[in-house]
Amino acid sequence: MKLKITHSTRYLYPTPVQRNANELRLTPKNSPWQEPQFFMLRVLPSTRLRKFTDFHGNHVTYFEVEELHSSLTIDATCNITTWDRYGDGLPPKVPLSALSDASAMEMIEPFLTPTNIVQIPPEIWRTAVDVRAEHSDVFGMAKGIMEYVYKTCRYVPGVTDVHTTSTAFAQNPQGVCQDFAHLMLAMCRSVQLPARYVSGYLFDAKRTEVRGAHASHAWVEVWLPGVGWHGMDPTNNCLTHENYVVLAAGRDYHDVPPVKGSFWGAPEREMQVTVHLEER
Numbered sequence: 001m002k003l004k005i006t007h008s009t010r011y012l013y014p015t016p017v018q019r020n021a022n023e024l025r026l027t028p029k030n031s032p033w034q035e036p037q038f039f040m041l042r043v044l045p046s047t048r049l050r051k052f053t054d055f056h057g058n059h060v061t062y063f064e065v066e067e068l069h070s071s072l073t074i075d076a077t078c079n080i081t082t083w084d085r086y087g088d089g090l091p092p093k094v095p096l097s098a099l100s101d102a103s104a105m106e107m108i109e110p111f112l113t114p115t116n117i118v119q120i121p122p123e124i125w126r127t128a129v130d131v132r133a134e135h136s137d138v139f140g141m142a143k144g145i146m147e148y149v150y151k152t153c154r155y156v157p158g159v160t161d162v163h164t165t166s167t168a169f170a171q172n173p174q175g176v177c178q179d180f181a182h183l184m185l186a187m188c189r190s191v192q193l194p195a196r197y198v199s200g201y202l203f204d205a206k207r208t209e210v211r212g213a214h215a216s217h218a219w220v221e222v223w224l225p226g227v228g229w230h231g232m233d234p235t236n237n238c239l240t241h242e243n244y245v246v247l248a249a250g251r252d253y254h255d256v257p258p259v260k261g262s263f264w265g266a267p268e269r270e271m272q273v274t275v276h277l278e279e280r
Contacts, residue, residue: 001082001242002280003203007216009074009259010272016068017265025199025248026076026258027059034245038079045069056110056196056255058248074259079280084242091227093137098225099192108223110251111194117252118182118197119167120190128187138193142222142232143239145187149180150237155211162253177211177218178253180234184220185252194223198231199256201245203277211235215275216258221249245277 007026028036041049043063050062065072102108114120131148135141153173160168160175166186169179181197188195198221204213212218212235219233219240229249231240248256 001203003080003082003245004278004280005076005078005080005201005245006274006276007076007201007258008272008274011072012270012272013070013072013263013265014268015266016070017263017269018066018068020065020069020072020261020263022063022072022074022259022261024061024063024074024076024259025054025058025256026074027061027247028078028080028200029059029246029248031246032083033085033242034080034082036078036080038077040077042073042075044071044073054255056248056250058250058256080245082242082245085231086239086241091139091224091230093139094224094227095137096132096135096141099138099194102192102194102223102225108194111196111223112189112192113251114186114189115252115254117163117165117254118185118189119165120186121167121170124166124170124183124186125190128190131187132191138222138224139230141191142188142193142195142230145184145193146220146232146234147237149184149187149234153180153183153234155180155235162257177233177235181218181220182252184232184234188220188222196221196223196229196249197252197256198246198249199253199258200247201275201277202233202236203243203245203279205243205279214277216273217244218253219244 156174166182202213202217204210221229250256
């Protein structure tokens with residue numbers, strides 16, 4: 001699939017601010033299943049853009065606006081081609097016993113442990129253990145966890161925020177894609193299944209009721225020993241396919257927000273975000 005993506009973020013400040021420093025994770029990754037052909041980033045007020053790769057291998061753009069300003073505009077435009085990873089079938093079955101070696105891998109260890117947001121209280125652990133008991137292979141167990149989150153949680157915008165923990169969401173399972181992802185991460189990690197948080201976009205050509213489409217979206221990738229990372233979307237109960245575009249991956253949302261920054265000045269601000277995806 002060939003897609004054009006535009007992602008615009010604008011901050012309005014009632015009183016001028018300065019020393020506005022930001023990290024952007026808006027550059028799509030390059031992988032066997034997606035290939036960016038064009039990417040352009042524009043920041044106003046104009047300033048120097050610096051690029052680096054973070055601890056988790058994500059593309060990061062950093063900038064600072066030193067002078068006083070009353071607004072900040074960040075526009076990202078991308079042309080990208082995507083492919084369906086599962087077009088030729090599902091991955092081979094890997095027995096659950098293979099997970100015993102994952103904790104010894106340095107690159108995997110961060111995705112096995114709790115975080116401030118991905119908490120693993122006894123209630124979540126017991127639920128995950130019950131799901132695990134129904135499966136004998138890693139991919140099947142991961143799908144079982146995804147299906148459990150989808151069936152037991154309600155998609156309700158506006159009742160949670162980026163600081164809502166998996167514990168709080170499990171107690172009142174109403175929220176949005178980041179909450180579904182955080183709960184799935186907690187369940188996976190509680191049964192020693194490495195799992196990471198993924199930020200990106202989801203295209204829906206028919207504009208149906210696909211949750212999270214045509215906006216910033218979040219899902220989960222699980223690690224299959226000897227096979228690699230595989231995407232699952234608990235918000236929509238499906239494997240990721242050519243309609244998904246990956247921006248960044250980390251332990252939880254706070255590793256991969258599209259825009260993260262700070263500034264000097266009064267804390268009040270208004271944020272306007274628009275995301276548009278279309279086929280080319």
